[in-house]
Amino acid sequence: MTYETLLIEQHDAVTLVRLNRPQALNALNSQTLADLIAAFAAYDADPAQRCLVLTGSEKAFAAGADIKEMSEQSFADMYGSNFFAGYERVTATRKPVIAAVAGFALGGGCELAMMADFIIAADTAKFGQPEIKLAVTPGMGGSQRLVRAIGKAKAMEMCLTGRMMDAAEAERAGLVARVVPAEALVAEALKTAATIAAMAPLAVLAVKEQVEAAFEMPLSAGIRYERRLFHALFGSQDQKEGMAAFVAKRPGVWTGK
Ligand code: HXC
Helix, strand or coil: CCCCCEEEEEECCEEEEEECCHHHCCCECHHHHHHHHHHHHHHHHCCCCCEEEEECCCCEEECCECHHHHCCCCHHHHHHHCCCHHHHHHHCCCCCEEEEECCEEECHHHHHHHHCCEEEEECCCEEECHHHHHCCCCCCCHHHHHHHHHCHHHHHHHHHHCCCEEHHHHHHHCCCCEEECHHHHHHHHHHHHHHHHCCCHHHHHHHHHHHHHHHHCCHHHHHHHHHHHHHHHCCCHHHHHHHHHHHCCCCCCCCCC
Protein backbone atom coordinates (compact mmCIF):
# COMPACT_ATOMS: atom_id res chain seq x y z
CA MET A 1 0.00 0.00 0.00
CA THR A 2 1.36 3.45 -0.89
CA TYR A 3 0.31 6.74 0.64
CA GLU A 4 0.42 10.29 -0.66
CA THR A 5 1.80 11.81 2.54
CA LEU A 6 3.53 8.88 4.28
CA LEU A 7 6.46 6.60 3.54
CA ILE A 8 6.20 3.15 5.06
CA GLU A 9 9.00 0.66 5.64
CA GLN A 10 8.85 -2.67 7.39
CA HIS A 11 11.88 -3.70 9.42
CA ASP A 12 11.04 -7.28 10.38
CA ALA A 13 8.27 -6.93 12.98
CA VAL A 14 8.54 -3.12 13.18
CA THR A 15 6.61 -0.72 10.95
CA LEU A 16 8.33 2.60 10.29
CA VAL A 17 5.94 5.39 9.27
CA ARG A 18 7.50 8.63 8.02
CA LEU A 19 5.44 11.77 7.61
CA ASN A 20 6.37 13.00 4.14
CA ARG A 21 5.21 16.50 3.19
CA PRO A 22 8.63 18.19 3.14
CA GLN A 23 7.31 21.28 1.33
CA ALA A 24 5.12 22.07 4.37
CA LEU A 25 7.36 20.79 7.19
CA ASN A 26 5.01 17.80 7.47
CA ALA A 27 2.02 20.00 8.36
CA LEU A 28 -0.91 17.69 8.98
CA ASN A 29 -3.62 18.17 6.35
CA SER A 30 -6.72 16.07 5.76
CA GLN A 31 -4.84 13.77 3.37
CA THR A 32 -2.23 13.09 6.08
CA LEU A 33 -5.01 12.23 8.51
CA ALA A 34 -6.65 9.88 6.01
CA ASP A 35 -3.27 8.24 5.38
CA LEU A 36 -2.48 7.92 9.09
CA ILE A 37 -5.88 6.36 9.77
CA ALA A 38 -5.27 3.76 7.02
CA ALA A 39 -1.66 3.08 8.04
CA PHE A 40 -2.46 2.65 11.74
CA ALA A 41 -5.44 0.40 10.96
CA ALA A 42 -3.22 -1.74 8.70
CA TYR A 43 -0.57 -1.99 11.42
CA ASP A 44 -3.09 -3.00 14.09
CA ALA A 45 -4.60 -5.62 11.78
CA ASP A 46 -1.27 -7.28 10.85
CA PRO A 47 -0.24 -9.88 13.44
CA ALA A 48 3.32 -9.94 12.03
CA GLN A 49 3.84 -6.27 12.97
CA ARG A 50 4.52 -5.80 16.68
CA CYS A 51 5.65 -2.18 17.11
CA LEU A 52 5.33 1.03 15.08
CA VAL A 53 7.72 3.96 14.90
CA LEU A 54 6.26 7.27 13.71
CA THR A 55 8.78 9.84 12.57
CA GLY A 56 9.17 12.91 10.37
CA SER A 57 12.19 14.53 8.77
CA GLU A 58 15.39 15.92 10.24
CA LYS A 59 13.88 19.41 10.18
CA ALA A 60 10.37 18.66 11.37
CA PHE A 61 8.40 15.86 12.94
CA ALA A 62 5.39 18.03 12.04
CA ALA A 63 4.99 21.81 12.20
CA GLY A 64 1.34 21.51 13.19
CA ALA A 65 -2.04 21.14 11.61
CA ASP A 66 -2.05 22.63 8.11
CA ILE A 67 -2.77 26.31 8.68
CA LYS A 68 -3.39 27.00 4.99
CA GLU A 69 -6.06 24.31 4.87
CA MET A 70 -7.74 25.44 8.11
CA SER A 71 -7.63 29.19 7.65
CA GLU A 72 -10.96 29.67 5.84
CA GLN A 73 -12.96 27.08 7.76
CA SER A 74 -16.07 28.26 9.60
CA PHE A 75 -17.37 27.14 12.97
CA ALA A 76 -20.00 25.07 11.15
CA ASP A 77 -17.29 23.38 9.04
CA MET A 78 -15.18 22.58 12.11
CA TYR A 79 -17.93 21.56 14.52
CA GLY A 80 -20.05 19.91 11.84
CA SER A 81 -17.22 17.68 10.65
CA ASN A 82 -15.86 17.13 14.18
CA PHE A 83 -12.50 18.28 12.79
CA PHE A 84 -9.53 16.33 14.24
CA ALA A 85 -11.76 13.54 15.67
CA GLY A 86 -10.20 11.15 13.14
CA TYR A 87 -7.00 11.18 15.21
CA GLU A 88 -8.82 8.96 17.68
CA ARG A 89 -7.84 6.11 15.31
CA VAL A 90 -4.22 6.76 16.26
CA THR A 91 -4.89 6.59 19.99
CA ALA A 92 -7.17 3.56 19.53
CA THR A 93 -4.19 1.55 18.24
CA ARG A 94 -3.83 -1.48 20.49
CA LYS A 95 -0.18 -2.24 19.74
CA PRO A 96 2.73 -0.01 20.75
CA VAL A 97 3.56 3.22 18.95
CA ILE A 98 6.81 5.16 19.45
CA ALA A 99 7.17 8.73 18.18
CA ALA A 100 10.72 9.53 17.05
CA VAL A 101 10.91 13.32 16.98
CA ALA A 102 13.59 15.49 15.34
CA GLY A 103 13.18 19.20 14.68
CA PHE A 104 9.82 20.93 15.08
CA ALA A 105 6.93 19.21 16.82
CA LEU A 106 4.53 22.11 17.05
CA GLY A 107 0.80 22.37 17.62
CA GLY A 108 -0.80 19.31 16.07
CA GLY A 109 2.71 17.91 15.59
CA CYS A 110 3.39 17.98 19.32
CA GLU A 111 -0.10 16.60 19.92
CA LEU A 112 0.44 13.75 17.44
CA ALA A 113 3.75 12.88 19.12
CA MET A 114 1.96 12.80 22.50
CA MET A 115 -0.60 10.35 21.08
CA ALA A 116 2.23 7.81 20.84
CA ASP A 117 2.97 5.54 23.80
CA PHE A 118 6.24 7.36 24.31
CA ILE A 119 8.52 9.80 22.55
CA ILE A 120 12.20 9.41 21.75
CA ALA A 121 13.64 12.81 20.84
CA ALA A 122 16.63 13.88 18.81
CA ASP A 123 18.77 16.56 20.44
CA THR A 124 17.37 18.90 17.75
CA ALA A 125 13.74 18.43 18.80
CA LYS A 126 11.61 21.44 19.65
CA PHE A 127 8.18 21.01 21.16
CA GLY A 128 5.52 23.70 21.39
CA GLN A 129 1.83 24.55 21.35
CA PRO A 130 1.93 27.84 19.42
CA GLU A 131 -1.79 27.89 18.48
CA ILE A 132 -2.31 30.92 20.74
CA LYS A 133 -0.28 32.95 18.23
CA LEU A 134 -2.93 32.09 15.61
CA ALA A 135 -5.72 33.13 18.00
CA VAL A 136 -6.81 29.54 18.59
CA THR A 137 -6.01 26.81 21.12
CA PRO A 138 -4.66 23.26 21.01
CA GLY A 139 -7.31 21.10 19.34
CA MET A 140 -5.81 17.61 19.13
CA GLY A 141 -5.39 16.91 22.83
CA GLY A 142 -2.47 19.21 23.66
CA SER A 143 -4.10 21.02 26.55
CA GLN A 144 -4.90 17.65 28.14
CA ARG A 145 -1.94 15.41 27.30
CA LEU A 146 0.68 18.10 27.93
CA VAL A 147 -0.69 18.74 31.42
CA ARG A 148 -0.62 15.03 32.19
CA ALA A 149 2.91 14.71 30.80
CA ILE A 150 4.65 17.73 32.32
CA GLY A 151 2.25 19.23 34.86
CA LYS A 152 0.15 22.38 34.89
CA ALA A 153 2.81 25.08 35.28
CA LYS A 154 4.89 24.26 32.22
CA ALA A 155 1.89 23.20 30.13
CA MET A 156 0.00 26.39 30.90
CA GLU A 157 3.06 28.52 30.20
CA MET A 158 3.67 26.79 26.86
CA CYS A 159 0.04 27.00 25.73
CA LEU A 160 -0.33 30.65 26.80
CA THR A 161 2.96 31.94 25.39
CA GLY A 162 3.56 29.53 22.52
CA ARG A 163 7.21 29.18 23.51
CA MET A 164 9.12 26.13 22.37
CA MET A 165 10.80 23.62 24.65
CA ASP A 166 14.06 22.07 23.52
CA ALA A 167 14.91 18.39 23.84
CA ALA A 168 16.89 18.71 27.08
CA GLU A 169 14.06 20.56 28.82
CA ALA A 170 11.52 18.10 27.40
CA GLU A 171 13.49 15.22 28.92
CA ARG A 172 13.80 16.95 32.29
CA ALA A 173 10.08 17.69 32.26
CA GLY A 174 9.14 14.10 31.43
CA LEU A 175 7.69 14.78 27.99
CA VAL A 176 10.15 12.41 26.31
CA ALA A 177 11.55 9.08 27.39
CA ARG A 178 15.04 9.71 26.07
CA VAL A 179 17.14 12.13 24.00
CA VAL A 180 19.58 10.77 21.43
CA PRO A 181 21.89 12.40 18.85
CA ALA A 182 19.88 13.44 15.78
CA GLU A 183 21.83 11.20 13.43
CA ALA A 184 21.01 8.15 15.58
CA LEU A 185 17.31 8.89 16.12
CA VAL A 186 15.64 6.49 13.72
CA ALA A 187 18.13 3.68 14.41
CA GLU A 188 17.63 4.08 18.19
CA ALA A 189 13.85 4.15 17.83
CA LEU A 190 13.91 1.06 15.60
CA LYS A 191 16.16 -0.72 18.12
CA THR A 192 13.80 0.11 20.97
CA ALA A 193 10.85 -0.98 18.84
CA ALA A 194 12.61 -4.28 18.01
CA THR A 195 13.10 -4.90 21.73
CA ILE A 196 9.37 -4.43 22.32
CA ALA A 197 8.50 -6.48 19.22
CA ALA A 198 10.45 -9.42 20.68
CA MET A 199 8.33 -9.54 23.86
CA ALA A 200 5.32 -11.84 24.29
CA PRO A 201 2.56 -10.13 22.28
CA LEU A 202 -0.30 -10.54 24.77
CA ALA A 203 1.82 -9.14 27.61
CA VAL A 204 2.69 -6.15 25.41
CA LEU A 205 -1.00 -5.43 24.76
CA ALA A 206 -1.71 -5.77 28.47
CA VAL A 207 1.07 -3.42 29.56
CA LYS A 208 -0.17 -0.77 27.13
CA GLU A 209 -3.73 -1.13 28.46
CA GLN A 210 -2.54 -0.95 32.07
CA VAL A 211 -0.48 2.20 31.63
CA GLU A 212 -3.27 3.84 29.59
CA ALA A 213 -5.67 3.02 32.43
CA ALA A 214 -3.58 5.17 34.78
CA PHE A 215 -4.79 8.18 32.79
CA GLU A 216 -8.44 7.17 32.73
CA MET A 217 -9.15 5.58 36.11
CA PRO A 218 -8.94 6.42 39.79
CA LEU A 219 -6.02 4.67 41.52
CA SER A 220 -8.02 1.89 43.22
CA ALA A 221 -9.84 0.96 39.99
CA GLY A 222 -6.58 1.15 38.05
CA ILE A 223 -4.84 -1.19 40.49
CA ARG A 224 -7.73 -3.67 40.32
CA TYR A 225 -7.67 -3.47 36.51
CA GLU A 226 -3.91 -4.06 36.49
CA ARG A 227 -4.25 -7.08 38.75
CA ARG A 228 -7.02 -8.63 36.60
CA LEU A 229 -4.90 -8.30 33.47
CA PHE A 230 -1.95 -9.80 35.36
CA HIS A 231 -4.17 -12.71 36.47
CA ALA A 232 -5.51 -13.11 32.93
CA LEU A 233 -2.04 -13.64 31.48
CA PHE A 234 -1.80 -16.83 33.54
CA GLY A 235 -4.28 -18.21 31.01
CA SER A 236 -1.73 -17.74 28.23
CA GLN A 237 0.73 -20.30 26.85
CA ASP A 238 3.36 -17.61 26.70
CA GLN A 239 3.26 -17.09 30.48
CA LYS A 240 3.95 -20.81 30.98
CA GLU A 241 6.73 -20.63 28.40
CA GLY A 242 8.21 -17.42 29.84
CA MET A 243 8.47 -18.75 33.38
CA ALA A 244 9.65 -22.22 32.28
CA ALA A 245 12.31 -20.60 30.09
CA PHE A 246 13.52 -18.50 33.02
CA VAL A 247 13.81 -21.57 35.23
CA ALA A 248 15.60 -23.52 32.47
CA LYS A 249 17.92 -20.55 31.83
CA ARG A 250 16.98 -20.30 28.13
CA PRO A 251 15.24 -17.61 26.09
CA GLY A 252 11.46 -17.82 25.81
CA VAL A 253 9.87 -18.61 22.45
CA TRP A 254 6.48 -16.90 22.07
CA THR A 255 3.40 -18.09 20.22
CA GLY A 256 1.19 -15.11 21.03
CA LYS A 257 -1.26 -17.59 22.56
C1 HXC B 1 0.93 24.91 6.77
C2 HXC B 1 3.18 25.24 7.09
C3 HXC B 1 3.04 25.02 8.49
C4 HXC B 1 1.74 24.72 8.99
C5 HXC B 1 5.11 25.43 8.07
N1 HXC B 1 4.46 25.48 6.89
N2 HXC B 1 4.26 25.15 9.07
N3 HXC B 1 2.13 25.17 6.26
N4 HXC B 1 0.73 24.68 8.09
N5 HXC B 1 1.51 24.45 10.28
C6 HXC B 1 5.04 25.78 5.57
C7 HXC B 1 5.39 27.23 5.41
O1 HXC B 1 4.25 27.99 5.05
C8 HXC B 1 6.41 27.15 4.29
O2 HXC B 1 5.79 26.98 3.04
C9 HXC B 1 7.15 25.85 4.60
O3 HXC B 1 6.28 25.09 5.41
C10 HXC B 1 8.45 26.09 5.36
O4 HXC B 1 8.16 26.86 6.52
P1 HXC B 1 8.96 28.19 6.93
O5 HXC B 1 8.08 28.94 7.84
O6 HXC B 1 9.45 28.88 5.72
O7 HXC B 1 10.20 27.55 7.71
P2 HXC B 1 11.05 28.21 8.90
O8 HXC B 1 11.30 29.66 8.59
O9 HXC B 1 12.20 27.29 9.09
O10 HXC B 1 10.10 28.17 10.17
C11 HXC B 1 9.72 26.93 10.73
C12 HXC B 1 8.53 27.12 11.75
C13 HXC B 1 7.40 27.91 11.05
C14 HXC B 1 9.04 27.89 12.97
C15 HXC B 1 8.11 25.73 12.18
O11 HXC B 1 7.12 27.25 9.78
C16 HXC B 1 6.13 27.96 11.86
O12 HXC B 1 6.03 28.73 12.80
N6 HXC B 1 5.12 27.17 11.44
C17 HXC B 1 3.82 27.19 12.06
C18 HXC B 1 3.88 26.52 13.40
C19 HXC B 1 2.50 26.55 14.06
O13 HXC B 1 1.93 27.61 14.32
N7 HXC B 1 1.95 25.38 14.31
C20 HXC B 1 0.68 25.23 14.90
C21 HXC B 1 -0.33 25.13 13.81
S1 HXC B 1 -1.95 25.12 14.45
P3 HXC B 1 5.77 28.15 1.91
O14 HXC B 1 5.14 27.46 0.74
O15 HXC B 1 4.94 29.22 2.48
O16 HXC B 1 7.21 28.52 1.74
C22 HXC B 1 -2.25 23.61 14.96
C23 HXC B 1 -3.60 23.51 15.47
C24 HXC B 1 -3.96 22.38 16.31
O17 HXC B 1 -1.46 22.75 14.92
C25 HXC B 1 -5.39 22.50 16.70
C26 HXC B 1 -5.99 23.86 16.83
C27 HXC B 1 -6.58 24.50 15.60
